[in-house]
Amino acid sequence: MPEPLLSLSGVHTHVGPYHILQGVDLAVPGGGVTALLGRNGAGKTSTLRTVMGLWRASAGAIRFAGLEITKAATPDLARGGIAYVPETMSVFSDLTVRENLVLAARAGPPDAARLDWILTLFPALRTFWSVAAGVLSGGQKQMLSVARAIVEPRQLILVDEPTKGLAPAVVANMLAAFAELKRTETTILLVEQNFHFARSLADTVAVMDNGRVVHAGRMAALAADDGLQRRLLGLSLDSHQ
Amino acid sequence: MSASLDTTLKPVVPPPDWLPLALAPVLALAALPLVGSPATWATLTLAGLAMGMMIFIMASGLTLIFGLMDVLNFAHAAFITLGAYSATLLLGPRSDWLGADSLVLNAGALLVMVALASAVAAAAGFAFERVIVRPVYGRHLHQILVTVGGLIVAQQLITAAWGPVQVALPLPASFRGIVLVGEVAVERYRLVAVAIGLVVFAAMLLVLNRTRIGLLIRAGVENPEMVEALGYRIRRLFVGVFVAGSALAGLGGVMWGFYREALTPGMGLELTVLVFIVVIIGGLGSVGGCFVGALLVALTANYAGFLAPKLALGSNIVLMVAILLWRSRGLYPVAKR
Numbered sequence: 051m052p053e054p055l056l057s058l059s060g061v062h063t064h065v066g067p068y069h070i071l072q073g074v075d076l077a078v079p080g081g082g083v084t085a086l087l088g089r090n091g092a093g094k095t096s097t098l099r100t101v102m103g104l105w106r107a108s109a110g111a112i113r114f115a116g117l118e119i120t121k122a123a124t125p126d127l128a129r130g131g132i133a134y135v136p137e138t139m140s141v142f143s144d145l146t147v148r149e150n151l152v153l154a155a156r157a158g159p160p161d162a163a164r165l166d167w168i169l170t171l172f173p174a175l176r177t178f179w180s181v182a183a184g185v186l187s188g189g190q191k192q193m194l195s196v197a198r199a200i201v202e203p204r205q206l207i208l209v210d211e212p213t214k215g216l217a218p219a220v221v222a223n224m225l226a227a228f229a230e231l232k233r234t235e236t237t238i239l240l241v242e243q244n245f246h247f248a249r250s251l252a253d254t255v256a257v258m259d260n261g262r263v264v265h266a267g268r269m270a271a272l273a274a275d276d277g278l279q280r281r282l283l284g285l286s287l288d289s290h291q
Numbered sequence: 292m293s294a295s296l297d298t299t300l301k302p303v304v305p306p307p308d309w310l311p312l313a314l315a316p317v318l319a320l321a322a323l324p325l326v327g328s329p330a331t332w333a334t335l336t337l338a339g340l341a342m343g344m345m346i347f348i349m350a351s352g353l354t355l356i357f358g359l360m361d362v363l364n365f366a367h368a369a370f371i372t373l374g375a376y377s378a379t380l381l382l383g384p385r386s387d388w389l390g391a392d393s394l395v396l397n398a399g400a401l402l403v404m405v406a407l408a409s410a411v412a413a414a415a416g417f418a419f420e421r422v423i424v425r426p427v428y429g430r431h432l433h434q435i436l437v438t439v440g441g442l443i444v445a446q447q448l449i450t451a452a453w454g455p456v457q458v459a460l461p462l463p464a465s466f467r468g469i470v471l472v473g474e475v476a477v478e479r480y481r482l483v484a485v486a487i488g489l490v491v492f493a494a495m496l497l498v499l500n501r502t503r504i505g506l507l508i509r510a511g512v513e514n515p516e517m518v519e520a521l522g523y524r525i526r527r528l529f530v531g532v533f534v535a536g537s538a539l540a541g542l543g544g545v546m547w548g549f550y551r552e553a554l555t556p557g558m559g560l561e562l563t564v565l566v567f568i569v570v571i572i573g574g575l576g577s578v579g580g581c582f583v584g585a586l587l588v589a590l591t592a593n594y595a596g597f598l599a600p601k602l603a604l605g606s607n608i609v610l611m612v613a614i615l616l617w618r619s620r621g622l623y624p625v626a627k628r
Contacts (some may be wrong), residue, residue, distance in 0.1 A: 144509055
């Protein structure tokens with residue numbers, strides 16, 4: 051069995067006095083979408099932040115592309131091929147859409163063909179190219195946040211609740227964009243509360259509770275098992291509809 | 292439902308915020324009938340503009356350090372003083388240039404002294420960031436304690452090196468005296484100060500808006516964590532901004548020293564009150580706000596100093612309170628995550 055692109059083994063994270071992650075074991079295979087599900091406060095966002103080096107793991111090991119990255123600094127992880135789309139979008143509101151993307155392209159001016167592809171995925175960004183990101187709608191900011199993460203090819207994208215607070219039309223746009231991104235063999239670790247969204251994209255799934263992964267497997271198996279959904283997520287797919 | 296709904300939703304783009312820019316002209320025009328004599332008013336206004344430019348140069352570094360690094364650097368005053376004093380090191384070697392009856396030699400002397408002041412302050416800023424500031428990032432109380440401590444130590448070192456008494460910093464001969472424009476007496480050096488201030492402001496705008504470093508600084512002021520997540524080492528940016536901010540303090544210090552033609556170990560501390568008022572009025576981290584704030588503070592100080600000398604410093608406190616009541620985060624607040 052090939053080594054997963056990203057793996058966490060017994061990862062613990064403390065934030066101030068709080069013991070957030072309490073031994074996370076997670077494997078993210080390369081070239082697909084892995085959904086990280088769980089109730090609020092289960093530790094999903096903390097897992098992404100720990101992988102990205104924004105919070106330091108106090109114990110355990112994180113490996114990416116065959117390398118130990120547990121103690122790596124955030125800029126080194128980004129340069130090594132990991133992109134991060136935070137839950138809060140975190141676009142630079144004082145900068146225009148163009149400037150946000152220019153800044154995200156570290157290697158120089160963004161590649162024209164790739165940029166064109168991104169702007170096809172998110173046409174709003176083309177329309178508001180020279181507009182300050184701070185005045186965009188929530189959906190447009192989310193598009194910019196994702197576009198910023200993929201403006202250069204990355205091996206792994208960590209995406210934290212990309213549909214949070216978005217209108218259904220924007221969610222549909224986002225789903226189409228991620229499906230297109232998935233076709234490029236980019237590996238995505240997706241934290242999501244919208245089970246339908248996660249089910250539509252993910253090949254594998256991990257469910258967290260109380261700072262640990264309590265279930266890992268194929269998404270199709272979880273989607274087909276109402277009882278498992280109820281036990282792990284508190285809701286079944288049917289009651290979600 | 293169409294997925295293109297949101298893509299056609301036009302953002303509500305606020306119009307450019309020109310109102311703060313009108314404050315300085317409005318203040319100047321409001322002062323005209325109070326001052327009475329147009330010639331005196333013009334002299335006061337130009338003096339205010341020159342003073343404003345010098346304060347802007349000193350405050351612009353502080354606002355960037357504050358905005359980007361979230362560091363309350365009270366030791367900024369030490370870099371102002373150190374810059375001014377280090378220029379006196381060239382008084383001996385370049386005294387012939389200073390006193391020469393040649394604009395070129397005089398300008399050369401001024402340039403060399405200004406460059407030395409900036410370089411010394413920059414080097415001191417580099418060392419200060421590494422040794423004093425770096426261990427206390429994110430801890431405001433510690434920052435206040437160590438930077439105030441650093442300021443006291445630096446002041447004492449300057450006193451030990453140059454003595455506690457006033458040190459003269461004579462202006463180059465060509466920049467002394469006045470030129471008469473009609474009935475208005477204009478000090479030559481004030482014109483030089485306005486010109487240097489405008490050049491520094493234009494250069495800062497150019498760097499911030501037209502270069503990748505500028506984009507990084509603007510982005511870092513707003514969300515340093517996300518800048519790191521994009522692969523940039525924010526610590527290096529911090530060091531660069533701290534050094535540039537210290538160099539600007541040194542530049543402002545030597546310009547102020549030439550303006551007064553005398554230096555004291557406490558000069559930086561005396562100016563710091565005005566500098567902090569400017570940074571707060573302008574909006575933490577905002578270079579444009581800092582520019583407008585510096586002009587407002589200096590014009591207010593000059594008009595108040597003429598109309599009611601005892602109220603000169605208090606007038607700036609009143610100005611700050613009035614502006615914060617109008618815009619609680621300053622004239623041009625910078626978005627923070």
